[in-house]
Amino acid sequence: MTAHPLVKRIWRHKLFYLFMLPGIVWFFLFSYVPLFGIQVAFRDFRFSGGFSGSPWAGLKYFHQFFGYYQAWELIRNTILISAMKLSVGFTMPIVLAILLNEVRNLRFKKVVQTLSYLPYFVSWVVVVTLMQRLLTPYGGPVNDFLRGTGLIQEPITFLNNTTWFYQVILGSDVWKNIGWNSIIYMAAIAGIDQQLYEAARIDGAGRFRQMWHVTLPGIRNIAVILFILATGSLMSAGYEQLLLLNGPATAAIGSVLDVHVINSGISEGRLSYAAAVGLFQSVIALVLIVTVNRVARKISDVSLF
């Protein structure tokens, strides 16, 4: 009896597969095993019954969510904030990667790269505390600077203010993630055949034309794939940031599904309800990914599956 060709292939590259194993185990434990808990959304969760021993509740908790007077406001806020983050947060790392690619001074390039990565490793708790210190109207350096330069007369309440809420959310999100998200584009740019640039130069293309006709097409595929993946988080606006930055003053535009799930699940102990809202988010995310994937395949021949 001969072994299946796939098994043979795996055995031949066993060391590589061994390296993949921790990742596979991680995904299995943290992404697939928890799927078992989805049933909580359809049950009246009881501490004593656990996931599978609690009585069935049908769609009761989905009805509760859609009957909640702020349900549509939550959905609207989530989509709006995510869409803004997607449009700005998706393009800015590409811009940074391209700009860095054009920098010829290696020392400067490395310093900028390192500085732009660093915020990614700082937790939102620290970032928000920093922002509170910097932006406070009571002697915060930002207000002091603006007043010192005569740009404003009275200090601005940047946080807890609907006028500045989106700017603060987007600005902090871009600042924190731009460096990290640009790494993959930097890698993609590094992989572009240098002969293409030489050919472009011979054809008389300047720096801008080289970027337009060589660099951008060179990272197009990776950008499309990342965009498809990013659409999956359209129903998730990032709970840590909004939990910390949203307050009563901005609740009307800053309350999002992620925070609603955390609050109703952990603070109010309504685990089944929270699971139902979470499942709703996930299903919409799945539909979005599948749809965008199809559209991308039709338009550009690039797709995830």
Next chain:
Amino acid sequence: MKTNRAKVSSALLAAALMGSTLVGCTGGGKDGGTSSSGNDGGGSGKEVTLKILHNWNGSSAGDVDLTPITKAIQEKTGVNVKLDYTKGSEVEKVNTIFATQDLPDIYTGPAWGGELDGIIKAAKEDQLVDLSGKLAQYPNLAKGIKKENVPPALYEKAIGAFGDKKYMLYQNQPATDKDALDWLYGFYVRKDIADKIGVDPQKVKTKDDLYAFLKKIKDAGLKENGMPVIPLGGFHNGWAVGIGSTMFYGSNYVDKGDGTLENVFFTKAYEDYTLYYRKLLSEGLLDPEAFTQTDPIANEKIKQGRIAVLAAHYPAILDASKDYVKAHPGSDYIPVGPLERAGAEPNRPADLAIQGNNVTVITKSCKNVDAALKLLDFLASDEGFKLVHYGVEGVHYDMANGKPVAKKEIFDKFAADTTGKQKKNEGFGIGFESLTGPDRTNSLGGDIWMDQDRMKAMENARKILRPNGIKVISAYNAGDVITKAPNWETLKPSMDKMNDVWKEAIFAKSDEAALNVLNALRGQLNKMNYPEAIKYVNDNLKGKEVVKVQMPN
């Protein structure tokens, strides 16, 4: 050879990676060192270790693992206590421990609100040990939960709500009238600031006076450390700037005029209260960061002398301002008012709900229930109470004329330490106080650690704020009764939103927008059958004495 070595190295590296992933997945919540062992309550000399969750945000231990008081408890009961503390929301902690089954042996936490709701749910779902069969052997515990020793609504809702079964122990209710603790909630102003603007804080009586007072502080343009002084501030998440509500309505459930009760959220008085705070906020009289800040940030503002008027209970204000007052003599916070009270005659004593503050339970994970009960019974005894509050006799205090007297060197050591660490290192204030049964502080000898200045300040505040004394509320609270309404489960999430919605409303751009925010939730409450629930409340409270005036405590 070289290739083999590379292969072996690669394999080891991959195995290590996977190993660390799996280790990361193991339940870190269980602390092997704190699980119970033995089964005889320590009587045979076997050491028993019990983990106690002290569910109060901000509570903590000192720098010493085994304090003299913890050691004395261990010697008396044979139980080695490991205290665990909550960092963050107490309600979240209750829900999380039962949902994840990461349970301590003993839990003690707030005897109200969402925390108590979580414990009641846990009792209903067999997560707690039924103590009814064992209480006869532990008289101190049995006494603490006798019907006459528990406020009626709390007894009906929690302690005695399970028929013959008893899941909960009750802590810190005043043993006698003289043990009743008045926290002296109110507005307090820095004395030097009141002097600077030339206003006698005791002349501030009405809501208009308070507004004018805060406005005068703002208009004075005072600065500390180069930063503007904030007229009115509070502590974490807005605690307790909203206590001005007593100027607008008597309690959370008010008489509609026809003898029936209505939740105050539906009334004009609540709208006035909301708009008043909106005005304070929009005119820069109230710190807009007060509702989102943490305690460390609030304390920093107070330590820098940047808050003119603070709203909270007096002990918290005295603690937070200790450093600033030490460095700036004459800057003590003193009471404002007493302010007018809606629905109360001027000569009426202050109506306070003085009751216990902790519910203690033994979870189903406790491997040694007898040891836990022995420990709790000892702590609830007079001997245990004195050990926890006064320390070890001969070491921390001596008895003189039948009363405990603090040793001078220990007293001075504690008084000189503004961080409170010295006290904690001896075992005071690390959580045992929440397990000592009825509060007997005054009956057994008073608070021997309170310094003279603090005592004087508290006494002065009491004289000003309680000119007619206090009246301990014994009537039924409609807020407890509504939780037993048939539709409470579906109504509760919307009722829980009231406080959030109030905060949202005071930040609204206009009065009209603020009222719209309130009305939106009113609509939701009606949709969730609030009328049915309030009818249940009125039916159940017919003929009973009901709380209609209550001050924060």
